[in-house]
Amino acid sequence: MTDQRDDDLLERLRRANPVPAGATAGRRLTADADALFADIVRERIPPRPHRRRAVLIAVAIALLLLAALAAFFLRREADPKQPASAACYSAADIHARRVIFGVAGNDPRTACAEQWRLGNIGSGPLPDFAVCVLPNGLQAVFPGESGSTCDRLGLKIAGSGRRDESTFSFDLGLKIHQQCFDEAGARVLVREQLVANGLANWEVLVRHDRPFGRKFPCADVSIDIPARTVTIVAIPDPFASVPPG
Amino acid sequence: MVDQADGHLVQQFKALYDRTYDRVSAFVLRRGFSEHETRDVVADTYMTLWRRIRDLPDDSTLADAWVFGVARRTIANVRRSEKRRGRLAERLFEQHHVDSPSAPEVPDRILQVLAELPRRDREMLQLSVWDELTHAQIAHVVGCSENAVAVRLHRARKALRRQYDAQIGGRGTS
Numbered sequence: 009m010t011d012q013r014d015d016d017l018l019e020r021l022r023r024a025n026p027v028p029a030g031a032t033a034g035r036r037l038t039a040d041a042d043a044l045f046a047d048i049v050r051e052r053i054p055p056r057p058h059r060r061r062a063v064l065i066a067v068a069i070a071l072l073l074l075a076a077l078a079a080f081f082l083r084r085e086a087d088p089k090q091p092a093s094a095a096c097y098s099a100a101d102i103h104a105r106r107v108i109f110g111v112a113g114n115d116p117r118t119a120c121a122e123q124w125r126l127g128n129i130g131s132g133p134l135p136d137f138a139v140c141v142l143p144n145g146l147q148a149v150f151p152g153e154s155g156s157t158c159d160r161l162g163l164k165i166a167g168s169g170r171r172d173e174s175t176f177s178f179d180l181g182l183k184i185h186q187q188c189f190d191e192a193g194a195r196v197l198v199r200e201q202l203v204a205n206g207l208a209n210w211e212v213l214v215r216h217d218r219p220f221g222r223k224f225p226c227a228d229v230s231i232d233i234p235a236r237t238v239t240i241v242a243i244p245d246p247f248a249s250v251p252p253g
Numbered sequence: 254m255v256d257q258a259d260g261h262l263v264q265q266f267k268a269l270y271d272r273t274y275d276r277v278s279a280f281v282l283r284r285g286f287s288e289h290e291t292r293d294v295v296a297d298t299y300m301t302l303w304r305r306i307r308d309l310p311d312d313s314t315l316a317d318a319w320v321f322g323v324a325r326r327t328i329a330n331v332r333r334s335e336k337r338r339g340r341l342a343e344r345l346f347e348q349h350h351v352d353s354p355s356a357p358e359v360p361d362r363i364l365q366v367l368a369e370l371p372r373r374d375r376e377m378l379q380l381s382v383w384d385e386l387t388h389a390q391i392a393h394v395v396g397c398s399e400n401a402v403a404v405r406l407h408r409a410r411k412a413l414r415r416q417y418d419a420q421i422g423g424r425g426t427s
Binding site: 013014017018020021022023024025026027029031032033034035036040041044045048049051052053054 | 259262263266267270271274275276278279282283292295296299300303304306307361363364367378382383385410411413414417
C-alpha cells in the first residue's frame with residue numbers, strides 16, 4: 009500500500025519534470041553546439057596526469073640523488089681521515105697549549121713530531137703520539153699512548169680507531185714469518201713496526217729460557233696488548249727441509 | 254590545432270558529445286539555471302571532459318555517467334562562486350516554470366515538496382526520476398557504491414512521502 013503510494017508519488021514527480029526527456033532534443037544539431045565542439049577540440053590535450061606524476065617523481069628522485077651526492081662529498085670533505093689541518097698538543101690534556109698546522113694528507117704524528125723537534129710545542133725527548141678526533145672533527149695529536157690517551161680524554165681515536173694495535177700485530181706477524189730473523193734482526197723489525205704504528209713506548213723483551221742457537225735459530229713474537237709488550241721467542245727454523253723418516 | 258596522434262581522441266570525444274549533449278543540457282536546466290547560464294555550464298563541462306578525455310571509461314554507460322559527474326561538479330563550482338545561487342533549492346519551483354518551455358502549465362505542488370527536501374535526498378530523486386540514470390550511473394556520478402545509491406534512494410522516497418503528507422495532510426497523491 010505504502011509502496012504503491014510511493015510509486016504514485018514518483019510518477020507524479022516524473023510528470024512534473026520541468027525539463028522532461030526530449031525537451032532538449034536536437035540541441036546538439038544547432039550551430040551553437042557545433043561551434044562549441046570546434047572550440048573545445050582546438051585546445052591541445054594536456055599530457056596524462058600520471059605521466060606528469062611520473063615526471064615529478066623522476067625529478068624528485070634526481071634531486072634526492074643530488075642531495076645524497078652532495079652530502080657524501082661534504083662528509084668526505086669533513087672526514088678526519090683526510091683532514092686539512094690538525095692540532096698538536098703539548099700535553100695529554102685538551103686544555104694544554106697547542107699548535108694548529110696543516111697536514112695536507114700526511115700523518116699528523118709526523119708533522120707534530122716536527123713541531124716538537126723545532127721546540128714549538130714541547131721539549132725533551134720525542135714522545136709517542138696519540139691521534140684523537142675533537143668534537144668539531146679536527147684531528148688532535150697528544151703526547152701519549154695511542155689507545156688509552158684518547159679514551160682518557162673522552163675522544164674518539166682518529167682514522168681507523170683502535171686498529172693501531174691490531175694493524176701492528178698483523179703486520180709484524182706477516183713480516184716475521186717471511187724469513188728467518190735472528191734475535192738482532194727481530195729486535196730491529198719489531199721496533200720499526202712499533203714506531204710505524206705509533207706504539208714506540210711499548211717494551212720489547214726476549215725470552216731467555218730458550219736462547220737463540222743452532223736448534224732454535226729463528227724468531228717468532230708473542231704480543232701482549234694490555235701489557236704493551238712484544239716478546240721475541242726463539243723457534244726452530246721453519247724454512248729448513250725436514251729430513252725424511 | 255589537433256595533431257594526428259590526438260585524432261582518435263577527437264573521434265571518441267565527438268561520439269560522447271553527440272550522445273550526451275542534449276541530456277546534459279537538460280540536466281543543467283533542471284538544476285535551475287537559465288538558458289544562458291546553461292550554455293556556459295555545458296561548455297565548461299565539455300571543456301573539462303576534453304582535457305581529461307584520456308581518462309574516459311571504455312564502457313559507454315559509465316562514460317555517460319562520467320559526463321554527468323563532471324557536469325555535477327561544474328554546477329557545484331558555479332554555485333560556490335555565485336552566492337546568489339545559495340537559495341537555489343528554494344527557488345527551484347518557480348525557476349523551472351519561468352525558464353523551461355516544456356514545463357507543465359499548472360505548477361505541481363510536488364515540486365514545492367521536492368524543493369524542501371534535504372539536498373542529498375533531492376539530488377537522488379532528480380538523478381533517478383528526472384535524469385533517468387541507473388543506480389550504477391548514479392553511483393558513478395556521486396562517487397559511492399550502487400548499494401549506497403539504493404539505500405539513499407529508498408530514504409529519499411520515504412522523505413518525499415513524509416514531506417508530501419506533511420504539506421498536503423496525507424490526503425492522497427492527487
